[in-house]
Amino acid sequence: MFAMVKNVIKNLFSRPSTRLFPYQTREFFPNVRGSIDNDPEVCIYCGACQMRCPSEAIVVNRAEKVWTINPYKCILCGVCAQICPKKSIAIHSEYVHPQSSKVKKIRQKKVVEEAQSHA
Amino acid sequence: MMGILQTAATKSPWIVHFDCGSCNGCDIEILACLTPLYDVERFGVLNVGNPKHADILVVSGTANYRNARVLRNVYDQMPWPKAVVAVGACASTGGIFRNCYNTLGGVDKVIPVDVYVPGCAAKPEAIMEGVLQAVQVLEKRKETGETYAG
Amino acid sequence: MAKKTILPFGPQHPVLPEPIQLQLVMEDEIVVEAIPAIGYVHRGLEKLTETKAIAENIFVVERICGICSFMHALCYCQGIESLMNITVPDRSRFLRVIWGELHRLHSHHLWLGLLADAFGFESLFMQCWRNREMVMDIMEMTAGSRVIISTNALGGVRRDIDSDQQKFILNSLNKLQEELDNIKRVFSDDYTVNKRLVDVAVISKEDAHELGAVGPVMRASGLSFDYRTTGYAAYNELDFEPIVEQSGDCYARMMVRLRECYQSIDIIRQAFAKLPEGPIASPVKGFPSGEIATRVEQPRGEVLYYIKANGTNHLDRLRVRTPTFANIPALLKMVKGLTLADIPIAILSIDPCISCTER
Amino acid sequence: MLDNEKIIELQDLKKETLLLKNQGYRYITMSCVDLGDSFDLIYHFDKAYEIYNMRFSVAKGTIVPSLSDVYFCAMLTENELKDLFGLEFSGLVLDCGGNLLITDEVGAAPMTKQYVVKAKESE
Numbered sequence: 001m002f003a004m005v006k007n008v009i010k011n012l013f014s015r016p017s018t019r020l021f022p023y024q025t026r027e028f029f030p031n032v033r034g035s036i037d038n039d040p041e042v043c044i045y046c047g048a049c050q051m052r053c054p055s056e057a058i059v060v061n062r063a064e065k066v067w068t069i070n071p072y073k074c075i076l077c078g079v080c081a082q083i084c085p086k087k088s089i090a091i092h093s094e095y096v097h098p099q100s101s102k103v104k105k106i107r108q109k110k111v112v113e114e115a116q117s118h119a
Numbered sequence: 120m121m122g123i124l125q126t127a128a129t130k131s132p133w134i135v136h137f138d139c140g141s142c143n144g145c146d147i148e149i150l151a152c153l154t155p156l157y158d159v160e161r162f163g164v165l166n167v168g169n170p171k172h173a174d175i176l177v178v179s180g181t182a183n184y185r186n187a188r189v190l191r192n193v194y195d196q197m198p199w200p201k202a203v204v205a206v207g208a209c210a211s212t213g214g215i216f217r218n219c220y221n222t223l224g225g226v227d228k229v230i231p232v233d234v235y236v237p238g239c240a241a242k243p244e245a246i247m248e249g250v251l252q253a254v255q256v257l258e259k260r261k262e263t264g265e266t267y268a269g
Numbered sequence: 270m271a272k273k274t275i276l277p278f279g280p281q282h283p284v285l286p287e288p289i290q291l292q293l294v295m296e297d298e299i300v301v302e303a304i305p306a307i308g309y310v311h312r313g314l315e316k317l318t319e320t321k322a323i324a325e326n327i328f329v330v331e332r333i334c335g336i337c338s339f340m341h342a343l344c345y346c347q348g349i350e351s352l353m354n355i356t357v358p359d360r361s362r363f364l365r366v367i368w369g370e371l372h373r374l375h376s377h378h379l380w381l382g383l384l385a386d387a388f389g390f391e392s393l394f395m396q397c398w399r400n401r402e403m404v405m406d407i408m409e410m411t412a413g414s415r416v417i418i419s420t421n422a423l424g425g426v427r428r429d430i431d432s433d434q435q436k437f438i439l440n441s442l443n444k445l446q447e448e449l450d451n452i453k454r455v456f457s458d459d460y461t462v463n464k465r466l467v468d469v470a471v472i473s474k475e476d477a478h479e480l481g482a483v484g485p486v487m488r489a490s491g492l493s494f495d496y497r498t499t500g501y502a503a504y505n506e507l508d509f510e511p512i513v514e515q516s517g518d519c520y521a522r523m524m525v526r527l528r529e530c531y532q533s534i535d536i537i538r539q540a541f542a543k544l545p546e547g548p549i550a551s552p553v554k555g556f557p558s559g560e561i562a563t564r565v566e567q568p569r570g571e572v573l574y575y576i577k578a579n580g581t582n583h584l585d586r587l588r589v590r591t592p593t594f595a596n597i598p599a600l601l602k603m604v605k606g607l608t609l610a611d612i613p614i615a616i617l618s619i620d621p622c623i624s625c626t627e628r
Numbered sequence: 629m630l631d632n633e634k635i636i637e638l639q640d641l642k643k644e645t646l647l648l649k650n651q652g653y654r655y656i657t658m659s660c661v662d663l664g665d666s667f668d669l670i671y672h673f674d675k676a677y678e679i680y681n682m683r684f685s686v687a688k689g690t691i692v693p694s695l696s697d698v699y700f701c702a703m704l705t706e707n708e709l710k711d712l713f714g715l716e717f718s719g720l721v722l723d724c725g726g727n728l729l730i731t732d733e734v735g736a737a738p739m740t741k742q743y744v745v746k747a748k749e750s751e
Contacts, residue, residue: 019157028409054325074208074239076239082427141335144336220746308728590657
């Protein structure tokens, strides 16, 4: 009985153990794998990431210098960033937000745009 | 973000979770959403076992020939309006298992999907955001009186 | 003579997070036989590994199961490394032990929570999962992802744990141990918990051996078998004993896992105390050839990988025998004679991981 | 060649297994490798942390005696290999008829070399 009272008092005055998402978004730890991005100006479009991607999420068009990733195929293993010869692929800790269609992320030399291409 | 919360607060959507061939990674993150650290019950979201009670179907994993029938069954039993959230890379496109012999690809090959949550495994924050987006879809369907489409 | 009925249990059942079906042959409320119907999660992963490159396969085998993903990758890497005669640096051997034990901790907490949920103890379920989040935070901080951590690589590990992180981990583990003391009291002494677990779904020592049970199911029946004692990774330099219980019922299986939580915390502390400095990965050149059967102890028991390589970048055959697959015959035996209401507890007591079983 | 391996003949399988069982070996699993026109079957056993392997080759289409009456737990593995490789076993105590893991839509024996996985359309 006494133990319970102690528990009640402790829980009344302690902070909630819940993370109050989405009222407060928490700070992610550094080096968390959330989303993958490419710097189109640094990238040399060699296609090494496309070759090594285990789930074939990256497509590189060498002729037109377009780098495309499908975040809905990506398994966030981080191999592409590890092997990139120019280190132009970066992993951000911010996760990819849910969407109602499978939008691919396209990075193109000079023009940076989020193209809407449906599956 | 506050807009989503406003709509979410007006209704208490119940979810039913169906695992169709996922590696458990997304499943345990969905369960983690229900437990104290993330606690979706704050928005009235409750995980139920009976599809007839549920408004939102949360699916993880790739569809295969055997569970496609079960998935379709669970989906058909849910009353209209309903929404479907596909959690994880596998449920969206098939992920790394896309080219296995026993998979069909994403769950959208079997049932219509409203919200896709990327990630492998999807983070609890992303799953919660996906569920809250599905609530918006539900609200819209209720207002427009959209009828059963699939 | 009561009439026999066949009752399908699953695949979509509130107690089971994953789809498995047991066709229960019932005589009134008593189960006389159980027939498994699996295949709802089968993906065909073994075939996929034959088409992917050897290094890519690590990410494939990690996704056999999201709960013990690190151990799957560890077993695969150890197999390929011994085929190629690679010596792994000392530091990475210890790091592998640390991540492995963290996975065991989070897996056992997850299971304890699900068990509490299965016998209707909602608040205990929440308590276990709250504690588990401490381990998940450690995972996210050290490896960058919460469940599938992808830190294993051929020849070592991909990430290091620095001294700040080490302090954070040890602090968290101290807190976790305090919390564990609280839930241990409930699990071991509570009247309702004992009523639901003691003498339910008993499996004898002889049966456990003959039916090929592994892991906590085997150890709860009085057989001392823990593959970690053979000393793979850095386990040969750490001090621990396999945890064995005698009674072979659900309570014993629960106690084995609960005590293994303490053991894991202890092993992680020892590993940090002995963690040597140095590189975390050795270079890997060339491709393996030959055959090997390699084993690792997972939270659910021993896993066996049979690898056949042919000197190219693709494997000839990869065969995985996961612990739950080995425990299903024991499950079929232990549900005989139970009442229908005890079936969920009996199924959960082997800690079923269906995505492991069916791959 | 695995460590601690013994190559046996098909007709000795039951005899050898009974011998192992009497010595207190635990059945782990069996593996099957497709060699083109034949299958390599490897049985893995364990005693006191030591693995013991038994291997033999069978031509495709041969009926292999089932071990499920010696070790009941061999039943699941044999059913699995029946599904995936199209192996036939005589005397299975519980026969799922090739539908333990896969359904008929997949086609027969998907793990064999001649089975080609249908490419899914990319999105």
